[in-house]
Amino acid sequence: MDSTMEDTSLNLNLNLNINPQTTMMKRQGDEELNRMSAENKKLTEMLCFMHENYKSLEGKLVDLMQKNSENREPKLKKRKAEDENYGGAITNNGNIETCSNSDGGRSWKRPREIRNSVSSFCVKTDPSDTSLIVRDGYQWRKYGQKVTRDNPSPRAYYKCSFAPTCTVKKKVQRSVDDPYLVVAIYEGEHNHPHPNPPDASLGFNQGHIIPGSISSPNSTICSSPSLIMDSTQPESCTTDAEKPISGIDMPAFQELLVEKMANSLTRNHNFTTALAAAISTRILDHDL
DNA sequence: CGAGTTTGACCGGCGC
DNA sequence: GCGCCGGTCAAACTCG
Numbered sequence: 001m002d003s004t005m006e007d008t009s010l011n012l013n014l015n016l017n018i019n020p021q022t023t024m025m026k027r028q029g030d031e032e033l034n035r036m037s038a039e040n041k042k043l044t045e046m047l048c049f050m051h052e053n054y055k056s057l058e059g060k061l062v063d064l065m066q067k068n069s070e071n072r073e074p075k076l077k078k079r080k081a082e083d084e085n086y087g088g089a090i091t092n093n094g095n096i097e098t099c100s101n102s103d104g105g106r107s108w109k110r111p112r113e114i115r116n117s118v119s120s121f122c123v124k125t126d127p128s129d130t131s132l133i134v135r136d137g138y139q140w141r142k143y144g145q146k147v148t149r150d151n152p153s154p155r156a157y158y159k160c161s162f163a164p165t166c167t168v169k170k171k172v173q174r175s176v177d178d179p180y181l182v183v184a185i186y187e188g189e190h191n192h193p194h195p196n197p198p199d200a201s202l203g204f205n206q207g208h209i210i211p212g213s214i215s216s217p218n219s220t221i222c223s224s225p226s227l228i229m230d231s232t233q234p235e236s237c238t239t240d241a242e243k244p245i246s247g248i249d250m251p252a253f254q255e256l257l258v259e260k261m262a263n264s265l266t267r268n269h270n271f272t273t274a275l276a277a278a279i280s281t282r283i284l285d286h287d288l
Numbered sequence: 289c290g291a292g293t294t295t296g297a298c299c300g301g302c303g304c
Numbered sequence: 305g306c307g308c309c310g311g312t313c314a315a316a317c318t319c320g
Contacts (some may be wrong), residue, residue: 141293142294143293143311143312143313143314144294144295144312144313145294145295146312148309157311157312161291161292171311
């Protein structure tokens with residue numbers, strides 16, 4: 001590597017001695033570098049500004065959600081167990097409770113309210129697509145469909161059929177607020193390897209997977225389109241107010257943001273050309 | 289013919 | 305206790 005660099009600078013030096021226009025090129029390179037530095041500074045400022053905006057909006061949203069939950073307290077009492085789980089306040093610690101034999105009907109089959117791990121995804125799809133299929137690479141078997149009260153679009157119920165012992169379930173329903181969004185709620189964790197990982201570049205459904213933590217299936221908060229993020233909420237005893245908003249992991253979010261920016265910059269031909277020119281100028285500078 | 293889907297019925301939790 | 309509602313079951317059906 002070092003020897004290659006030396007060779008390059010040697011060649012550039014030779015060119016410098018031969019080409020009388022090099023000084024002009026150097027000046028142009030410097031100008032380009034300065035321009036790029038200024039642009040970089042501007043972008044950094046914009047990023048800071050956006051981050052500040054995001055922070056303030058996040059605060060406002062938390063306030064709003066707290067107010068809403070206070071206002072709707074009587075309603076939230078209904079379906080208590082469900083709301084606790086969907087709201088992220090999962091206190092189940094993953095323990096499977098045995099059901100009482102004294103219960104009649106089908107209760108011997110499976111305890112109803114087992115949700116040791118709940119996560120959700122928003123998938124951007126065509127509103128005309130009524131299939132409610134979220135391609136996440138796993139194998140699912142549909143066992144039911146139901147129209148719920150607060151959403152005119154039906155909710156589909158799936159069980160993982162890849163392994164007979166796998167008890168993971170998912171519910172898929174189109175968002176009532178945004179017909180372009182399909183909300184997939186996963187319950188439980190797979191006890192088998194991923195059979196067929198999805199193409200992350202396409203998203204699960206050739207759409208955009210948007211992370212969303214939920215307080216109810218129909219109030220999914222989505223952000224940062226095109227980002228693929230696992231919003232799995234581990235066992236937690238925190239309340240909604242204490243939880244980080246939308247289940248977004250900030251370091252991971254920033255990492256993804258940097259990755260995105262790096263990707264778009266490397267794809268930009270003008271940028272790479274300018275960068276190459278700037279670097280070669282610097283090397284020239286150094287050798288002089 | 290087997291695997292997956294559809295759909296009406298049923299069950300249990302919860303609020304009133 | 306009753307009614308509403310979400311979740312699940314299972315027979316019938318579809319499809320490859």
